[in-house]
Amino acid sequence: MSDAAAIHVTRRLPDSVEARMRELFDTRLNATDTPMTRTELAVAMKTADVLVPTVTDKIDRELIEEAGDRLKLIANFGNGVDHIDVAAAVAKGITVTNTPGVLTEDIADMTLAMILAMPRRLAEGVRIIPDAHDWPGWSPTWMLGRRLSGKQLGIVGMGRIGQAVARRARAFGLAVHYHNRKPVAKRIEQAIGATYWESLDQMLARVDVVTLHTPHTPATYHLLSARRLKLLKPDAYLVNTARGEIIDEDALIARLENNELAGAALDVFEGEPRIDPRWVKLAKQGKVLLMPHMGSATIESRVDMGEKVIVNIRTFLDNHRPPDRVLPSML
CATH class of the missing domain: 3.40.50.720 (NAD(P)-binding Rossmann-like Domain)
Known part of the structure; x- marks a missing residue:
């Protein structure tokens, strides 16, 4: 997989993060910032090499099993991965990463x-x-x-x-x-x-x-x-x-x-x-x-999260183990 891999981002990210992702990858962004429907997620997972979801995206076993063969990395924008069936992803050969430490x-x-x-x-x-x-x-x-x-x-x-x-x-x-x-x-x-x-x-x-x-x-x-x-x-x-x-x-x-x-x-x-x-x-x-789920809502944390996502993607595309890989045994 090369840096020309298709990256699908499910929500709006800070401008600096999106700009960097467009510069590095073939990136598809969500300009409306509206949470994707299940159908839209299914389409994205069939056509992307890397999916960048957030806590608002429920990536369950059914969606993972129906994902296309192209999808090899789920680079979560966030620390928690309870919205992702990590075991199902690993079983299908999909790597999952998160963004620990920055929040x-x-x-x-x-x-x-x-x-x-x-x-x-x-x-x-x-x-x-x-x-x-x-x-x-x-x-x-x-x-x-x-x-x-x-x-x-x-x-x-x-x-x-x-x-x-x-x-x-x-x-x-x-x-x-x-x-x-x-x-x-x-x-x-x-x-x-x-x-x-x-x-x-x-x-x-x-x-x-x-x-x-x-x-x-x-x-x-x-x-x-x-x-x-x-x-x-x-x-x-x-x-x-x-x-x-x-x-x-x-x-x-x-x-x-x-x-x-x-x-x-x-x-x-x-x-x-x-x-x-x-x-x-x-x-x-x-x-x-x-409070409306704003515990980590600072400009600094969101940018740091985005930078971790980018590092995980680049490391993976370079055929190395991403630094923030998540395994079922860690949960």
Whole structure:
């Protein structure tokens, strides 16, 4: 396969990335930025040598099995690959790559912003002045939130992002606890002052804020199940900038509606972009902070993601192993 290989990009990318891809490859772009339909994806996968999808593209086993013989690389624009059946792709001889590492700091920043926003009721506060015709002014007992310093933070998933969140959390006076498949290296634990919990259930029952940083896999689907959500303290907060499917949304909504949880801040949702209307109602009541999947939405991260995609494609076309190859055993 040569650099003249056909590259099909499913969504709009930053201008500098698209310009570089057009310069290097025979690139077909999505000028409208409208998510491709399943039929359009099927056509692209029959005619392209390399597909560059995003999280909005569901590349399942059926589409992969029907793909043309030309398709040899799926160079995902994003870190998560839960929208791609990696096992089916590998079985068909298609290499899958992603863009790890470039989103860490931006998602950690957003996570801390959401952790700060819920206890201090920032989302409610910013609506007061624009919406109120006659704000009565300061009062000693009005819009009271909760202090963050001294609280216990539970991090579920201590990878790159979890560690970046832990470093930031310490600066705000939070005690850091974490659950992971296995403990991180002692030097990392000591550097971020984190306490490991082998039992997720035990950690959930003891912390004041829970933040999720695990990938969506069959093992993490509804990791925070109805049973586990009941373990959270009534005055605890839940933050999710990972994937919506990690939480049982129906169970979480029920606990919030019944005032059995202090609040939640969510940047991702099950079945997005569809949003359960109950979330909107809870947001108006000040019980949740809802963000439109923008945890990694910085110019810098999007350009860095694009550059990683280009490196993976060029390496593959040069008949070398791409640096960010994803295998089923890694998921």
